[in-house]
Amino acid sequence: MNERSLPQLHAYGGSSPKPADFGQYWERALRELDALPLDAQLVPAEFTSGLADCYHLYFTGVGGARIHCKYVRPKTTSAEKGPGVVMFHGYSCDSGDWMEKVSYAAHGISVLAMDCRGQGGLSEDNLTVQGTTIRGHIIRGIDDPDPDHLYYRNVFLDTVQTARILMAMPEVDPERVGAFGLSQGGGLTVACASLEPRIKVAVPVYPFLSDYKRAWETNITTSAYEELNYYFRFFDPHHLREEEIFNRLGYIDIQNLADRIQAKVLWVTGLMDLVCPPSTQFAAYNKIMSDKELLVYHEYGHEYLPYLADRVLQTFMVM
Incomplete structure (x- = not known):
């Protein structure tokens, strides 16, 4: 992988384009979301704890999909309202075990962890698109004439609705809600904080879904972005549509959303990351205008990061 030095990463501005109507695209999407009620169904979970109340939570997302959270x-x-955190999971996974959330609840923090549509959890993916869905969600909807049919548009909006539902809980202080996730969950944390300005603190860890063209240029066949390689191999081997494809992906590129963030940001990256290359992450981080801190793991990649879980919990405890 041909990556840059740390000073070069801090100066990197990204390679992928930003569509000319990017702002209108997301304002239109948020208007659609605003029209939905925040009604949520709570179902007692099969997991019980003496420290926390545990529920399956369901809501109806854009397009009528049934979304599941823990x-x-x-x-x-x-009677005092406490802090809350929305959590987002990695690519193709699910909202995870209850125990992690219980540890937050034991410290007075309510947690709402979302399952992404059509991945490893219980959320429904009812999106109908024209074109291929080969090997991955980034390219889902990329050949549809309507860019509103991109898969991640709906998932990004689901993150906002998840945050709004948590903020509306009677036990949660809406001014003390954070967002957290690793990999895809890190990318969704950025999207959530970008599109819901009330997020107080955001902690994205080696985020996915950023600077697609740069990702395609670096170690593409072994990274989380390998589906871009598959797409070009099968559907555009001469790259006649390369500019068009990367411009379309710009609608769901977190680096193009990052300058909207108002939250305090703790950004975590490993400089040896071969899954989400550091340059793709810095393309988004460098565009954040709010209060931000970079936590660098120099000898680590896309893996377990020691002491991080403790640091993250402490960060949310003082929101």
Whole structure:
């Protein structure tokens, strides 16, 4: 992988384009979301804890899809509202075990963890698109005439709706809600904080979904972005549509959203990351205008990062 030095990464501005109507695209999407009610159904979970109340939570997202989350809140009789965190998972995974969320609830933090549509969890993907869906979600909807049919448009909006539902919970202080996730979850954390300005603190860890053209240029066949390689191999081997494709992907590129963030950001990256190359991450990080801190793991890649879980919990405890 041909990556840059740390000073070069701090100066890197990204390679992928930003569509001319990018702002209108997301304002139109948010208007569609605004028209939806925040109604959520709570179903007691099969997992129980003496420290927290655990629920499956369902809501109806854009396009009528049924979205599933895990909701964990502290067992308390206090009338005082407490902090909350929305959590987002990695590519093709799900919202994870209850135990991680219970540890947050034990510290007074309510957690709402979302399952992405059509991945490893229980959320429904009812999107109908023209064109291929070969090997991955980035390219889902890329050949549809309407860019509103991109898969990640709906997922990004689901993150906002998840945050809004948590903010509306009677036990949660809407001014003390954070967002957190690793890899795809890191990218969704950026998207959520960009599109929901009330997010107080965002902690994206080696985020996915950024600077697609740069990702395609670096180690594409072994990274999380390999589906771009498959797409060109099967559907555009002469790259006659390369400019068009990367411009279309610009609608769902978190680097193009990052300058909207108002939250305080703790950004975590490993300089040896072969899955989400550091340059793709810095393309987004460098565009954040709000209060931000970069936590660098120099000898680490897309893997377990020591001491990080402790740091993240401490960060959200002082929101």
